[in-house]
Amino acid sequence: MNRRFYYQGVEHDVTALSKGDHHQIQVDGTLLAATVQKGEGSSIQITLNDVVYTALVSVEAEHTDVCVAGHHFRFLHQPPQVLSAAGGSAGRTDGLVVSPMTGRIAKLSLCEGDSVQKGDELLIVEAMKMEFPVTAPLAGKILKIHQAQGEQVEMGTPLVEIQQAQNS
Amino acid sequence: MGTRLRKVLIANRGEIAIRIIRACHQLGIATVAVFSEPDREALHVRAAGEAYALGGVTAAESYLNSGKLLEIASLAGADAVHPGYGFLSENQQFANAVEEQGLTFIGPRAVTIGLMGDKSAAKELMRKAGVPIIPGYSGEDQGDQTLRAEAEKIGLPLLVKAAHGGGGKGMRVVRSMAAFQTALEAARRESEAAFGSGRLLLEKYLDPVRHIEIQILGDSHGNQVHLLERECSIQRRHQKLLEESPSPSVSAQLRAALGKAALASARAVNYRNAGTVEFLLDARGRFYFLEMNTRLQVEHPVTEWVTGIDLVHAQLRIAAGEPLAIEQKDIAPRGHAIEARLYAEDPAKGFAPQSGVVKELHEPSGPGVRIDSCLYAGCEVSMHYDPMLAKVIGCGATRAEAIAKLDWALSNMLLCGIATNIPYLREVLAMPAFREGQTDTRFLERLLPSWEPRLPPLEIALIAAYHGATAVRPHGRKHPSVEVSPWTTLTQFRLGETPGLKN
Known part of the structure; x- marks a missing residue:
């Protein structure tokens, strides 16, 4: 049986070639001799090359979350939708800045039309009593600001569109 | 010895509320939890003998609502209040109000909270007591010009911090006077939002x-x-x-x-x-x-x-x-x-x-x-x-x-x-x-100025995901703990005395 997962936009293919605990598992075409066992509580233990990893898995309709050694992975079940730059601009998406968290826009630091350098503060999102500055990923001009001060935003909500400077 | 505590209201949430509730139960003291709307299903609500709704969503509407907390303490027949940390734990008015209602405040005297909460007064008191203090400005004049002048006197690097704050909120390090005004405004804004006061103090920044x-x-x-x-x-x-x-x-x-x-x-x-x-x-x-x-x-x-x-x-x-x-x-x-x-x-x-x-x-x-x-x-x-x-x-x-x-x-x-x-x-x-x-x-x-997580092998996470996605679950349920937990159907209120209460 085979399953596809999408992690950070990249497709991964997992195929099990045998049943039971001792899987011959093929990940992205590479055959791995991994042992999967039930662990403590609802965790599972995966042994690969004599290293034991404890993992926890949660399966949702659209994604599967995995926690291994404290790291959190979110695997999508469908290819991710490419975020089209809202406002119908030139089709560039590299300058679209999305919210890294759920929160409230505490402050807009710049206006549409302003020039920015990479690393400049664009706005501040506030949640959990902390102010979190969102910075420009590249140098350019602010094409559009999608949110107003005080608005609630979700993780992934488009915040600001930057038109990349020609010379960078 | 003294007045035995019978029932404690815990004016807090999260891990600390649970910690206090357990300690009370270990000493045969009954407990009263309070909760905001988002915390209706929180663990501290379940851990306590009784739980009451504060209403509201934000901290200001719920865990900082001292009037409502005191009303619940009276309604539940609590004889003491434990404030935990954060929220009202260092609020002199709240400690006073608790004692005025004839309840025990589990903490220092209200006057001590007031004295130490005023960082400027605290420093002055400690200086008199012979405890070494950091050079800085802690005056009442909070005008931008005064603060700038004092900052120049203290010298760089410099720390701007909330006079009534803690936990790193409303605090900024200033390394050049050009960045002073921005730091001042940010610290003031954060301080007002978190502590209800924009009063700041300046200190010499010691490093390392x-x-x-x-x-x-x-x-x-x-x-x-x-x-x-x-x-x-x-x-x-x-x-x-x-x-x-x-x-x-x-x-x-x-x-x-x-x-x-x-x-x-x-x-x-x-x-x-x-x-x-x-x-x-x-x-x-x-x-x-x-x-x-x-x-x-x-x-x-x-x-x-x-x-x-x-x-x-x-x-x-x-x-x-x-x-x-x-x-x-x-x-x-x-x-x-x-x-x-x-x-x-x-x-x-x-x-x-x-x-x-x-x-x-x-x-x-x-x-x-x-x-x-x-x-x-x-x-x-x-x-x-x-x-x-x-x-x-x-x-x-x-x-x-x-x-x-x-x-x-x-x-x-x-x-x-x-x-x-x-x-x-x-x-x-x-x-x-x-x-x-x-x-x-x-x-x-x-x-660790910049840090990228060193991920465990992606194959391990993929094997785990595959295992989770293909595992046969009992009764075909996806998340028994989430979807059919008895806790989601049980009432949050347990009126009357807790079974384990000893008088």
Whole structure:
């Protein structure tokens, strides 16, 4: 049986070639001799090359979350939708800045039309009593600001569109 | 001895509310929990004997609503209030109002809270008591021009911080006068939002410096002891991340000097209940009074391991009027403990705070591992409150053993649905400089200026995902703990006395 997962936009293919605990598992075409066992509580233990990893898995309709050694992975079940730059601009998406968290826009630091350098503060999102500055990923001009001060935003909500400077 | 406490209202949420509720039950004291709307299903609500709705969503609408808290205390027949940390724990008016209603406030006298909450007055008092203080400005004139003039007098680098704050909120380091105005405005805005006051103070910024604090206990009969030091130098954006006791940089001689200064601070205000005197320790071994925290600290568990004293039990006994059961000469460090604060922050996204549902949870346990947490599978992490989810504490005979236990515990603390700072904590624990105890408050800034998570092999995560997606589940349910938990159908209210209550 085979399953596809999408992690950070990249497709991964997992195929099990045998049943039971001792899987011959093929990940992205590479055959791995991994042992999967039930662990403590609802965790599972995966042994690969004599290293034991404890993992926890949660399966949702659209994604599967995995926690291994404290790291959190979110695997999508469908290819991710490419975020089209809202406002119908030139089709560039590299300058679209999305919210890294759920929160409230505490402050807009710049206006549409302003020039920015990479690393400049664009706005501040506030949640959990902390102010979190969102910075420009590249140098350019602010094409559009999608949110107003005080608005609630979700993780992934488009915040600001930057038109990349020609010379960078 | 004194007035026995029968029923305590815990004016807090999260792991600390649970910690206090358990301590009360251990001493045969009944408990009353309170909750905001987002916390209706929170663990502290389930842990307490009774629970009452505060209404409201934000902290200001709920856990900071002192009128409502007092109304519930009266309605539930509580005879004492424990404020925990944060929220109203260092609010003089609240402590006063509790006592005026004839209830016991489990903490210091209201006047002490007021005195120490005013950082300027506290510094002046400590200077008079002979405790060394940091040079700075703490005047009432808060005009931008006055602050700028004072800043120029103190010199750079400089710290702008909330006069009524704590926990790194409303605090900015200024390294050039060009950045002063921006820092001032940001600190003021954060301070007003978090503490309801925009008053700031300026201090000389010492660097490199270690954060060392001394736990104190005082009873209502004028006895005070100190319970050794904690080092809390490992901080990110002025937020403590790792805390330990004893400090690897404090000798027996320095410990005695710090203890003496802390007791002088405590005696200057005839301190009652649990408190903490914070100091900065510079590279030459000189220390300065920073502030006194008039409450239980987040990091109290490390002191509990090292001294063998349950601080919440001690708080409850002191509040009941009992004299301290220990003397200074009986207190000596025993082993080593390190606490890691687990935050709902994604280190892969610049530590952006994360909110959502913890779908699955596995918490490790074993000798030398303590977890103080408010998590359960299916619990919601709200964006309205502090992002600290749990404290993971490793304890052992030596520092190396404590580190090993803590690292194991962190690697086995598994949460699905919300990213946490665990990978970052483990990275710090693995650093040679940390293992050698070469810590200071800019440790992370210096040694981990930019950090990318070192992910475990992606194949492992993919195998786990595959296993989860194809596993046959009993009764075809996806998340029994979340979807058909009896807790989601049971009422939150348990009226009347708790079954275990002894009079």
